[in-house]
Amino acid sequence: MxxxxxxxxxxxxxxxxxxxxxxxxxxxxxxxxxxxxxxxxxxxxxxxxxxxxxxxxxxxxxxxxxxxxxxxxxxxxxxxxxxxxxxxxxxxxxxxxxxxxxxxxxxxxxxxxxxxHRFCGNCGAHTLPDAAERVRRCPACGLSVYPRLAPAVMVLLTRRQEGRLQLLLCRSPQFPAGMYSANAGFVEPGESVEHAAHREMLEETNLDIANLRYFDSQPWPFPHSLMLAYSAEYAGGEIIPQPGEIEDARWFDEADLPALPGRASIARRLIESVVGPRAGD
Missing domain, CATH: 3.90.79 (Nucleoside Triphosphate Pyrophosphohydrolase)
Structure with a gap:
């Protein structure tokens, strides 16, 4: 951590x-x-x-x-x-x-x-900014609207295979060609970040995880996410990528990794915290 x-x-x-x-x-x-x-x-x-x-x-x-x-x-x-x-x-x-x-x-x-949020989502009146805090308030119905955040959880899953450290990396259909990253997904209403980590991994790759450990967080303004990064250990299952969400998911040896996210992303720091710095962007 x-x-x-x-x-x-x-x-x-x-x-x-x-x-x-x-x-x-x-x-x-x-x-x-x-x-x-x-x-x-x-x-x-x-x-x-x-x-x-x-x-x-x-x-x-x-x-x-x-x-x-x-x-x-x-x-x-x-x-x-x-x-x-x-x-x-x-x-x-x-x-x-x-x-x-x-x-x-x-x-x-x-x-x-x-x-x-210039207009109230409840009654349609024009909202007004508050000088004391970052909020827009509706003078007609009293609705207060604060800047929103969408928390997302990222998990880098690892295992040992014949003595070699391997990382589970996934490809989203939106990624640049050849790039893989740690699995990530949004936290849903009513669940903890830890529950979301287990659920997202199971839904998107069909794998179970254990020993979830917090790494770090990063504001990710594209458009308004907060990324919470974890590492975890493989606890069973065979990879089955979720259609429409995961284009490909596979185990990579630490010495033979694919193209990784750029250094602006916490995903790169999370991966390099396990395998050490990689050359290039």
Missing amino acids: TGPESTSDPFSNGHGFLPSTQAPAEVAPDALWLVFSGDKVLLGPELGLPNQRPGDSEGAVYLGQQSGRQVWGARLVGEAAQPFGLHRLRGLYGRVPDWLWLLGGYAYQIAEWDRT
């Missing part, structure tokens, strides 16, 4: 971000703006953030301070104007500083939540 110093979120590891809902009276001239169009963020030619709000943006929301500088989020309603361009957040890992990638994930979740 890793300690809190290794968690990947914008509120730890000295990344310098302090979230806040209490917007200042004026936008500072050196403010940082995270402006999104869908799942893409607006960046300059050197992959830097704009320090002025683009004129063709809407839905400004105050996020807090990054190393003493105001941070705002907004949504682009037109085309990106030169010299700025739009970049998919997931593909920026390793190309921008860690603080920017992590802050971008937080900003995207908040901006998307703010965009999709």
Whole structure:
């Protein structure tokens, strides 16, 4: 199990971000703006953030301070104007500083939540932000809507076969060609994370697990998940991939692994915590 110093979120590891809902009276001239169009963020030619709000943006929301500088989020309603361009957040890992990638994930979740909850889901009235906490409230019926999280559990299953360490890795139909990862799925209402780990593995691979051990967690803003990663030991069963969910699942020797997820993903850290660092991305 890793300690809190290794968690990947914008509120730890000295990344310098302090979230806040209490917007200042004026936008500072050196403010940082995270402006999104869908799942893409607006960046300059050197992959830097704009320090002025683009004129063709809407839905400004105050996020807090990054190393003493105001941070705002907004949504682009037109085309990106030169010299700025739009970049998919997931593909920026390793190309921008860690603080920017992590802050971008937080900003995207908040901006998307703010965009999709401008109106009450109960009565349709316009909701209002609360200065004291991150919530939108309906003045008509009193409904309060907080940013949502979808917890997901990831399990890396291992076994010994003729003295060799093997890892169970799975392919989703959405993965890039040749890539495999640890099994993962969403926690359902009414169940614990541990129960979800057993259920997901059984449903998607037909395998039983034992000795479930917590590894670490990671906010995963695509669009609003929280990934909780575990390792476990094989406890029986023959692999039967769940149709529509798992394209392929198999045991891999630790010395002969397939293409793995990029280093932005907790899946890569989970796998490397067992087999050691792998070369490449």
